[in-house]
Amino acid sequence: MQKPKLTQFQRPKSTLSPLPSKQRGIVFSSLLLIVVIVGMVLLALYLLKLDRTITKKFEGKRWDLPAKVYSQPLELYQGAKVNNEAMKTWLELLNYRSNKDYNRTGSYHKSGNTYFIHTRGFNYSANDVDKPQVIKMTIADSMVQTIQSTVPAESGIIRLEPVSIGGIYPDSNEDRLVVSLDDVPQPLIDALIATEDRAFYDHKGVSIRGIARAVINNFSGGSMQGGSTITQQLIKNFYLNSDRTLKRKANEALMAVLLELHYSKDEILQTYLNEIYLGQNGNRSINGFGLAAQFYFNQPLNELRLDQQAMLVGMAKGPSIYNPRRHPNDSKARRDVVLHNMLTMGMLSQETYDAAIAKPLDIVDKPVEGKSQFPDFLDIVKRELNEVYYPDDLKNEGLSIISTLDPIAQLAADKAVDKKLGELRRRGSKTKDLQGALVSANPETGELVAVVGSGSEFTGFNRAVDAKRQVGSLLKPVIYMTALESGRYNLASPVDDSPITVSSGDGSKWNPKNYDGRDHGYIPLTTALAKSYNQSTVRLGMEFGVDTFVRQLRRLGVEEKIPAYPSILLGSVNLSPMDMLGVYQVFATGGFRTPIHSIRTVIDDRGRILQRTGLNTQRSIPPETNYLTNYALQQVVKSGTARRAQSLGSDLNLAGKTGTTNNYRDAWFAGYSGNYVSVVWVGRDDNKPIGLGGGSGALPVWIDYMQRLRLTPVSMPEPEGIEWLWLENNSGKLSNERCESARYLPVMSAHLPKEASDCAIALYQQEQAQQQMQWQREQSRLNQQRLNEGLQIPNSEVINPDAADDTRQERPDTWYNRALEWF
Incomplete structure (x- = not known):
C-alpha cells in the first residue's frame, strides 16, 4: 500500500522521552534543600529578631518606674521635742506592728514611756543609708530623755523613716516597687516554684513534661491547666499579650528558650517577681510582689507571714478571680492550695501548714498605695x-x-x-x-x-x-512697716482715723469706712493696726504713696501683678x-x-x-524695722482683733x-x-x-x-539699732514710767524722739529742782563743817552734777542726750 505524501505544511509528531527517575529526585531534593535553607535563614533571622527584642528590653530599661514621694523623716535625739502622741501617730503612718519581741523590722514595743523600735531602714541616697536597727528610747515631759541604738550614729541623730505620701505614675498606668531577689522571702519563692513551675531550675525555658501533663489533663476532662513555665509566663507578660493563638504560643516558647540561653535563673526569677500583674488600684495596675505586699497588707514584702506570701502567689493564676477584697473565700481557698503544694513538695512541715491555713486573710481596707491621704x-x-x-x-x-x-x-x-x-x-x-x-x-x-x-x-x-482672693487687712502691716521704716513714726505715734476721701485720676472718689462704722480721731499707731481701722490705714498709706506700697510688696516676695490704685491699701488685690x-x-x-x-x-x-x-x-x-513690725503684730494678738489666740498661751x-x-x-x-x-x-x-x-x-x-x-x-533677737524707751502713747514723745500714758517701747536708735511729753518735762524739772536743793543742802553742811574746823570758805565753787563724766555714754554730751537718758 502506498504511503501518503507529506505536504510542506505537515510534519511528523515528535516524541518526548521522560527524564530518568534519578534526575527527578535530584531536582526535587534541590528544591527542597532550597526551601529548607531559605526556611532556616528566615527562621534564623526571625530568631535573631526575637533575640534582639529580648536582650534590648532585658538589658536596658525594663520598666517605666513611677516617682515616689515621701515626707521628711522623724529625727530622734536626746532633747528632741517629741511626745507619746506624735510617736504613736508616726508609727501608725508607717504601719509598724506592736510586738513584745520586736524581732522583725517594722515592729515595736512600748513599755511605760520606753519604746523599743525595730526600724526598716531607708536609702536617702547612695551615700546616705539608714540600716535597719533597734532603737531604745524613753520619752518624758514631751521630750526624748534617753535614746540608744544598735547602729552607731555619729551625729547623735537617729531617723525614723519617712512616710510615703504618693507617686507620679507612668502613662502606662503601671505601678511597681522593684525588689531584689535578696529581699524576697525564701518561702515565697518556694511557694511560687511549688505552684507555678516545679521544674523551674531544671528546664531550659520550656517544659515538655508540663505541656504533656496539661494536654492530657485538658483532654481527659479535668480542670483546664496551662503548661507554661515561669519563663514563658514572663515572656507573655513582658513581651507579648494573652491572645490564645498558635503563633503567640510558638513565639512564647521560642523566646523562653532564648531568654534562658542569655540569662541566669535568678535574673529571670527576679524579673518575674517584679513584672507579674497582681491587681488593680483604680486606673493603675499593681505589678510585682513588692508593691502587692503594700497594696494588700500595708507591709513590706519581707515582713509578711507565710500565709500572706502564699496568698499573693495564689493570685498569680488570676488576680481578678482571687481578689481577696472582692472574693475573700476564693482567695483563701487558692491560698490553701498553694500551702498544700508546699506541704506536698516537702517545703513545709505539717505543723507549719496547719498553723498557716488557720490564719485569716488580714487584708487592709485602705492600702497605703491607694489614693494619697x-x-x-x-x-x-x-x-x-x-x-x-x-x-x-x-x-x-x-x-x-x-x-x-x-x-x-x-x-x-x-x-x-x-x-x-x-x-x-x-x-x-x-x-x-x-x-x-x-x-x-x-x-x-x-x-x-x-x-x-x-x-x-x-x-x-x-x-x-x-x-486668688482679695486678702483684705492682711496687707495692712506692710503700710505700718513703711511708716516705721521712714522714721517719721514710732509705735506710739498718733495716726488720724478721721474720714478720708481719696480722688482717683478718672475723677472718681473713694471714701473708705471702718468696719464698726465709727471714726476714732487720733489714735496710737499700734492701736490702729491692732483694731484694724481702715481710715487711718488709708491715710497713712496715701502719705507714702501707692507706688511705695507696691514696691514693699515686691520686697516681701509677692510676684503677682498688683494694680496701683488706692483700694489695694485695704487689700483689694x-x-x-x-x-x-x-x-x-x-x-x-x-x-x-x-x-x-x-x-x-x-x-x-x-x-x-x-x-x-x-x-x-x-x-x-x-532688722530694726522688722523688730518694730513684729511688736505691732504681737499687739494684734494681745489686745486687738486676734486676742482669741491668747488662749494658746x-x-x-x-x-x-x-x-x-x-x-x-x-x-x-x-x-x-x-x-x-x-x-x-x-x-x-x-x-x-x-x-x-x-x-x-x-x-x-x-x-x-x-x-x-x-x-x-x-x-x-533684738537688733543693735534698737533701744527701749518710755514713750507717751498717742504722741510718740519721750515720757517717764510715772506718767499715766507712758509705754515702754522699742525705738530705732537712728530715729529717737526729739520732744518730751508735758508730764515727763514736769517730772524732769521737778527732779532737777530736787537735785539742786539737795546740792545746796550739802554745800551748806560742808561750809558749816569748815567753819567749825576754822577753815576758810571758798569764794566760789562750781559743782554741776549734770557734768559728771560718764564713760558709758556713746552719744555726744549734750543736754538733749542727758535728758534722754533720764526719760
Missing part, C-alpha cells in the same frame, strides 16, 4: 517638680523625692479644717457651702509642712495655690494663701525671706542626688493679723509662733458673702490647728 501637698510637690524636670522623667525614671511634709502637722491641719469648717457650715445658709484653705511652714527654713486646699475629693483645684504665707514668713524671721518650698532632695534610681534644696535666704526688711508671744474683705466675702488669718507660720482662708467658691470676718471665720481654724502642735514662743 495628702493629695493637696502632693499636688504642690508635683508643681514644684514640673518647674525643673521634664514630665517623662518624673513619670518613668524611678525618682525618689524627699519632701518637706511633716505628717504630724499635716494631720493636725486636716483635723482642724474639717472640724471648724463643719461647725461654721452649720450656722446657716450663707455658710453651708463654706470652703477653706490652710498652709503652714517652718519660718526659718521656708519648708512647707502642711497644706489643706481642697474638699474631701481632690479635683485638681488646690485652693492653697489656685484660689487677689492673692493666694501661699502668697500670703511668703509675706508673713518674712515677718516671722526678723526680715529674712526664704522662698517657701516643698522638696528637700530628689534622688534617681541609682541613689544619686539630682537636687538638694538649700537655704536661699535674703534680707528683705531691715500668753507666754508664746504670738503675732498675726486678721483679714476681712468687702461684704464679708473672705475671712483670713495669718500668724506665727516661733516654729510655725500659718495662713488660713475661709470663703465660698462662688464668692458670695459668708457673714464672717477674719476673727470669726479664719482665726478659729488657725487656733485649732496651732493648738494641736508643740509651739515655741516668738523670741526675735
Whole structure:
C-alpha cells in the first residue's frame, strides 16, 4: 500500500522521552534543600529578631518606674521635742506592728514611756543609708530623755523613716516597687516554684513534661491547666499579650528558650517577681510582689507571714478571680492550695501548714498605695517638680523625692479644717457651702509642712495655690512697716482715723469706712493696726504713696501683678494663701525671706542626688524695722482683733493679723509662733458673702490647728539699732514710767524722739529742782563743817552734777542726750 505524501505544511509528531527517575529526585531534593535553607535563614533571622527584642528590653530599661514621694523623716535625739502622741501617730503612718519581741523590722514595743523600735531602714541616697536597727528610747515631759541604738550614729541623730505620701505614675498606668531577689522571702519563692513551675531550675525555658501533663489533663476532662513555665509566663507578660493563638504560643516558647540561653535563673526569677500583674488600684495596675505586699497588707514584702506570701502567689493564676477584697473565700481557698503544694513538695512541715491555713486573710481596707491621704501637698510637690524636670522623667525614671511634709502637722491641719469648717457650715445658709484653705511652714527654713486646699475629693483645684482672693487687712502691716521704716513714726505715734476721701485720676472718689462704722480721731499707731481701722490705714498709706506700697510688696516676695490704685491699701488685690504665707514668713524671721518650698532632695534610681534644696535666704526688711513690725503684730494678738489666740498661751508671744474683705466675702488669718507660720482662708467658691470676718471665720481654724502642735514662743533677737524707751502713747514723745500714758517701747536708735511729753518735762524739772536743793543742802553742811574746823570758805565753787563724766555714754554730751537718758 502506498504511503501518503507529506505536504510542506505537515510534519511528523515528535516524541518526548521522560527524564530518568534519578534526575527527578535530584531536582526535587534541590528544591527542597532550597526551601529548607531559605526556611532556616528566615527562621534564623526571625530568631535573631526575637533575640534582639529580648536582650534590648532585658538589658536596658525594663520598666517605666513611677516617682515616689515621701515626707521628711522623724529625727530622734536626746532633747528632741517629741511626745507619746506624735510617736504613736508616726508609727501608725508607717504601719509598724506592736510586738513584745520586736524581732522583725517594722515592729515595736512600748513599755511605760520606753519604746523599743525595730526600724526598716531607708536609702536617702547612695551615700546616705539608714540600716535597719533597734532603737531604745524613753520619752518624758514631751521630750526624748534617753535614746540608744544598735547602729552607731555619729551625729547623735537617729531617723525614723519617712512616710510615703504618693507617686507620679507612668502613662502606662503601671505601678511597681522593684525588689531584689535578696529581699524576697525564701518561702515565697518556694511557694511560687511549688505552684507555678516545679521544674523551674531544671528546664531550659520550656517544659515538655508540663505541656504533656496539661494536654492530657485538658483532654481527659479535668480542670483546664496551662503548661507554661515561669519563663514563658514572663515572656507573655513582658513581651507579648494573652491572645490564645498558635503563633503567640510558638513565639512564647521560642523566646523562653532564648531568654534562658542569655540569662541566669535568678535574673529571670527576679524579673518575674517584679513584672507579674497582681491587681488593680483604680486606673493603675499593681505589678510585682513588692508593691502587692503594700497594696494588700500595708507591709513590706519581707515582713509578711507565710500565709500572706502564699496568698499573693495564689493570685498569680488570676488576680481578678482571687481578689481577696472582692472574693475573700476564693482567695483563701487558692491560698490553701498553694500551702498544700508546699506541704506536698516537702517545703513545709505539717505543723507549719496547719498553723498557716488557720490564719485569716488580714487584708487592709485602705492600702497605703491607694489614693494619697495628702493629695493637696502632693499636688504642690508635683508643681514644684514640673518647674525643673521634664514630665517623662518624673513619670518613668524611678525618682525618689524627699519632701518637706511633716505628717504630724499635716494631720493636725486636716483635723482642724474639717472640724471648724463643719461647725461654721452649720450656722446657716450663707455658710453651708463654706470652703477653706490652710498652709503652714517652718519660718526659718521656708519648708512647707502642711497644706489643706481642697474638699474631701481632690479635683485638681488646690485652693492653697489656685484660689486668688482679695486678702483684705492682711496687707495692712506692710503700710505700718513703711511708716516705721521712714522714721517719721514710732509705735506710739498718733495716726488720724478721721474720714478720708481719696480722688482717683478718672475723677472718681473713694471714701473708705471702718468696719464698726465709727471714726476714732487720733489714735496710737499700734492701736490702729491692732483694731484694724481702715481710715487711718488709708491715710497713712496715701502719705507714702501707692507706688511705695507696691514696691514693699515686691520686697516681701509677692510676684503677682498688683494694680496701683488706692483700694489695694485695704487689700483689694487677689492673692493666694501661699502668697500670703511668703509675706508673713518674712515677718516671722526678723526680715529674712526664704522662698517657701516643698522638696528637700530628689534622688534617681541609682541613689544619686539630682537636687538638694538649700537655704536661699535674703534680707528683705531691715532688722530694726522688722523688730518694730513684729511688736505691732504681737499687739494684734494681745489686745486687738486676734486676742482669741491668747488662749494658746500668753507666754508664746504670738503675732498675726486678721483679714476681712468687702461684704464679708473672705475671712483670713495669718500668724506665727516661733516654729510655725500659718495662713488660713475661709470663703465660698462662688464668692458670695459668708457673714464672717477674719476673727470669726479664719482665726478659729488657725487656733485649732496651732493648738494641736508643740509651739515655741516668738523670741526675735533684738537688733543693735534698737533701744527701749518710755514713750507717751498717742504722741510718740519721750515720757517717764510715772506718767499715766507712758509705754515702754522699742525705738530705732537712728530715729529717737526729739520732744518730751508735758508730764515727763514736769517730772524732769521737778527732779532737777530736787537735785539742786539737795546740792545746796550739802554745800551748806560742808561750809558749816569748815567753819567749825576754822577753815576758810571758798569764794566760789562750781559743782554741776549734770557734768559728771560718764564713760558709758556713746552719744555726744549734750543736754538733749542727758535728758534722754533720764526719760
